[in-house]
Amino acid sequence: MPIINACLGIIYNKLENSVLLACRPEGKPFAGYWEFPGGKLERDESAFAALIRELNEELDIIVAIPNLSYLDQIEYQYPHALVTLDIILVTAWQNEPQPLEGQKLFWYQLDKDIELEPLLPTTAKIFELLANYL
Numbered sequence: 001m002p003i004i005n006a007c008l009g010i011i012y013n014k015l016e017n018s019v020l021l022a023c024r025p026e027g028k029p030f031a032g033y034w035e036f037p038g039g040k041l042e043r044d045e046s047a048f049a050a051l052i053r054e055l056n057e058e059l060d061i062i063v064a065i066p067n068l069s070y071l072d073q074i075e076y077q078y079p080h081a082l083v084t085l086d087i088i089l090v091t092a093w094q095n096e097p098q099p100l101e102g103q104k105l106f107w108y109q110l111d112k113d114i115e116l117e118p119l120l121p122t123t124a125k126i127f128e129l130l131a132n133y134l
């Protein structure tokens with residue numbers, strides 16, 4: 001069974017108590033599902049380096065290491081692969097996030113009960129986990 005190592009950013013607007021979600025674009029597996037921005041680690045790439053690269057490629061934002069905190073790692077078994085996800089909190093960034101890959105973006109307010117569907121299975125799991133950190 002292949003293993004995929006990926007990272008994702010919890011892009012947190014403390015004032016609004018919201019986190020940025022992205023809808024997976026057409027052409028990717030699970031198109032239309034809401035996820036946290038991020039992507040696969042390249043060979044020999046650290047989780048922080050991968051996240052900085054992915055957020056720049058997908059959202060045009062620039063993040064610096066002092067504004068990143070490593071929160072946790074989760075694993076999820078998909079039919080085709082075991083995915084490990086490094087979950088990284090992003091507390092400051094430069095530029096307004098832009099949907100550079102045609103993905104929809106949504107600032108999800110943590111204290112409001114807004115229905116957003118469908119979620120990747122990991123998105124629901126990560127929301128539960130965030131209650132410990134935010």
Ligand SMILES: Nc1nc2c([nH]c(=O)n2[C@H]2C[C@H](O)[C@@H](COP(=O)(O)OP(=O)(O)OP(=O)(O)O)O2)c(=O)[nH]1
Binds near residue numbers: 004006039040085
């Ligand atoms: N970005 C992201 N990926 C997630 C989440 N949950 C989850 O299981 N994944 C999985 C899906 C993929 O197997 C992997 C990341 O894949 P991706 O397709 O977004 O990565 P990528 O941009 O590097 O992909 P690619 O187009 O280069 O193939 O992590 C999540 O919340 N965010």
